[in-house]
Amino acid sequence: xxxxxxxxxxxxxxxxxxxxxxxxxxxxxxxxxxxxxxxxxxxxxxxxxxxxxxxxxxxxxxxxxxxxxxxxxxxxxxxxxxxxxxxxxxxxxxxxxxxxxxxxxxxxxxxxxxxxxxxxxxxxxxxxxxxxxxxxxxxxxxxxxxxxxxxxxxxxxxxxxxxxxxxxxxxxxxxxxxxxxxxxxxxxxxxxxxxxxxxxxxxxxxxxxxxxxxxxxxxxxxxxxxxxxxxxxxxxxxxxxxxxxxxxxxxxxxxxxxxxxxxxxxxxxxxxxxxxxxxxxxxxxxxxxxxxxxxxxxxxxxxxxxxxxxxxxxxxxxxxxxxxxxxxxxxxxxxxxxxxxxxxxxxxxxxxxxxxxxxxxxxxxxxxxxxxxxxxxxxxxxxxxxx
Numbered sequence: 004x005x006x007x008x009x010x011x012x013x014x015x016x017x018x019x020x021x022x023x024x025x026x027x028x029x030x031x032x033x034x035x036x037x038x039x040x041x042x043x044x045x046x047x048x049x050x051x052x053x054x055x056x057x058x059x060x061x062x063x064x065x066x067x068x069x070x071x072x073x074x075x076x077x078x079x080x081x082x083x084x085x086x087x088x089x090x091x092x093x094x095x096x097x098x099x100x101x102x103x104x105x106x107x108x109x110x111x112x113x114x115x116x117x118x119x120x121x122x123x124x125x126x127x128x129x130x131x132x133x134x135x136x137x138x139x140x141x142x143x144x145x146x147x148x149x150x151x152x153x154x155x156x157x158x159x160x161x162x163x164x165x166x167x168x169x170x171x172x173x174x175x176x177x178x179x180x181x182x183x184x185x186x187x188x189x190x191x192x193x194x195x196x197x198x199x200x201x202x203x204x205x206x207x208x209x210x211x212x213x214x215x216x217x218x219x220x221x222x223x224x225x226x227x228x229x230x231x232x233x234x235x236x237x238x239x240x241x242x243x244x245x246x247x248x249x250x251x252x253x254x255x256x257x258x259x260x261x262x263x264x265x266x267x268x269x270x271x272x273x274x275x276x277x278x279x280x281x282x283x284x285x286x287x288x289x290x291x292x293x294x295x296x297x298x299x300x301x302x303x304x305x306x307x308x309x310x311x312x313x314x315x316x317x318x319x320x321x322x323x324x325x326x327x328x329x330x331x332x333x334x335x336x337x338x339x340x341x342x343x344x345x346x347x348x349x350x351x352x353x354x355x356x357x358x359x360x361x362x363x364x365x366x367x368x369x370x371x372x373x374x375x376x377x378x379x380x381x382x383x384x385x386x387x388x389x390x
Contacts, residue, residue, distance in 0.1 A: 016100070036070040085386075125179060125183050130204050254319070
């Protein structure tokens, strides 16, 4: 068998993170992604502090491996004509220009789909292609601010806190890839092979990302409470605790998990204490229970407690920095990383794979991220030969 999207061509006019990461997921599934860049290149090529990597920055490499780069000046008629030729050969187009820009360039969905009705045309923007904020510029942290996301972390009364990586861009990318796959599946099922117009908004995506707190608000008007490292359940046994060495997070939310937790910590007598015997009782006596648990956690290291509690069937994890997490055998044995050539050094390097496994013919690429314009002549010559 072939990879799921083998034979599918994507014209990728997107830049920076959300759009390119979306097409990267599709590339990992076997699609041929033609990355159309301006003469200066995607700005993400320069998101690095290492001078030697400018033009091939680390985030760019991770989000563009396996793609083909074509440089076109879309301000020129020649560039726009070449872009239209690429689109005519494609199944899918992804763009993240400001709303209205693609249309002004003659690359809007109405123009392109009139000539190519089977085209799946996907636009990614901060606020979508319609609405009073349509033309507002946006980046990840702006959407974090506007959506309410920055008031979900930390404690009540703390200043707003940005999530420490571009979570909005990342989730928008995933939702975009999902939407494009849905539209492609729909086209394949349609006897007329009609394409689709897909409108993805970073703000919309963030609201979906926050569904666990938005659903209670929609249904009952319940606003989220900032609870620091406390779990979503609010249980005093779902929290992060200091230990003799490091911190550990516990997720004992079910009654059976709490019982296992108490026994594993040699605190089985708490099960006979009416204050801690049931979930409502534990919530009512939250501070008293944590006053017992915290000194007990301080008697052993986080690594020890992780082994003890996980072995007892209690969800528990040592709080790790990234470098330590990357060395975990569980991560190393999951096909989570791909070996590709580093475009800068020529040595073998690793990038992230899609994050799921197939029994066969699953996600993956072997080619590096492309040099700026590396495939321009190859792609344009092939199109000329078809004309």
